[in-house]
Amino acid sequence: MNCRKSRALFSDFYDHGLDQKSHKALIAHLSGCSECQKEYDSFNKILVILKKLNKYDVPHDYIKDIRNF
Amino acid sequence: MKVEEFNLIDRAKKGDRKALDDLFGREQRYIFNLMIQLTRDPALADDLTQETLLGAYQNLNKFRLQSSFRTWLSKIAINLFRKECRRRPKHVSICLEEIKVPSEKTLPERIVIKREMQWCILHSLQQHVPKQYREVLVLRDLQNLSYEEIAEILSWSIGKIKSRIHRGRKILRAHFVNGKCKAFAEKDYLCICDGILEL
Numbered sequence: 001m002n003c004r005k006s007r008a009l010f011s012d013f014y015d016h017g018l019d020q021k022s023h024k025a026l027i028a029h030l031s032g033c034s035e036c037q038k039e040y041d042s043f044n045k046i047l048v049i050l051k052k053l054n055k056y057d058v059p060h061d062y063i064k065d066i067r068n069f
Numbered sequence: 070m071k072v073e074e075f076n077l078i079d080r081a082k083k084g085d086r087k088a089l090d091d092l093f094g095r096e097q098r099y100i101f102n103l104m105i106q107l108t109r110d111p112a113l114a115d116d117l118t119q120e121t122l123l124g125a126y127q128n129l130n131k132f133r134l135q136s137s138f139r140t141w142l143s144k145i146a147i148n149l150f151r152k153e154c155r156r157r158p159k160h161v162s163i164c165l166e167e168i169k170v171p172s173e174k175t176l177p178e179r180i181v182i183k184r185e186m187q188w189c190i191l192h193s194l195q196q197h198v199p200k201q202y203r204e205v206l207v208l209r210d211l212q213n214l215s216y217e218e219i220a221e222i223l224s225w226s227i228g229k230i231k232s233r234i235h236r237g238r239k240i241l242r243a244h245f246v247n248g249k250c251k252a253f254a255e256k257d258y259l260c261i262c263d264g265i266l267e268l
Contacts, residue, residue: 008235010235010238011231011234011235011238011239012231012235014238015209015216015234017216017231042242042246043238043242046190046238046241046242046245047210047238049186049187049190050190050191050194050206050210050211050241051210051211051213052187053187053190053191053211
């Protein structure tokens with residue numbers, strides 16, 4: 001697997017959506033390629049931070065009475 | 070769809086006020102949250118939520134129970150959001166104070182850096198990832214929906230969803246890492262991506 005192909009799989013890899021063969025091939029590539037490893041690390045970190053921001057504090061009284069519509 | 074929800078919708082369609090209140094009451098916080106993620110503007114999110122609920126209320130009889138009620142509402146909400154995007158100017162700034170920071174036991178400096186990173190990532194997502202990619206990223210990475218749920222809401226194939234998510238994440242990362250926010254900065258906010266890119 002080359003770097004270009006490896007990076008095209010990052011998103012599916014992050015979502016655990018790769019088949020076993022691609023998963024193994026990507027892991028093998030990442031183990032030997034520090035550039036792709038670094039790129040995946042930053043890709044992963046951004047998404048982890050994003051996930052932690054998933055909830056906005058909706059006010060507790062945020063209930064619209066649809067009978068007013 | 071759960072039997073309970075099916076019954077609730079059935080009763081609501083027949084004009085049962087209590088069923089109507091229950092049905093809408095339990096989804097409106099979710100829709101408001103989704104709209105906040107897409108717009109980062111509480112007032113606009115509130116307007117879009119109300120429009121969504123009103124639209125759903127008026128069209129409840131057209132709901133054919135082919136998806137969950139939440140999915141149907143999300144679909145209406147996303148369409149209203151798209152309509153709003155066509156009408157509104159781009160690049161609305163957000164305030165740092167709006168971002169909820171998880172509790173942190175590390176050094177104060179780390180908290181500041183983390184907060185800045187969160188702000189920049191959100192800012193990149195909100196303002197620099199094109200809308201067609203932002204929608205899928207919000208649904209997948211902020212709302213944690215499955216590919217199947219997103220496909221239902223957006224009426225796209227799973228293949229298209231996957232490819233949009235892949236492309237959207239790539240754009241988000243590239244934008245964030247390259248620190249392009251700075252070039253787009255306007256007077257009312259300061260983007261400081263450049264100093265915190267040691268990922």
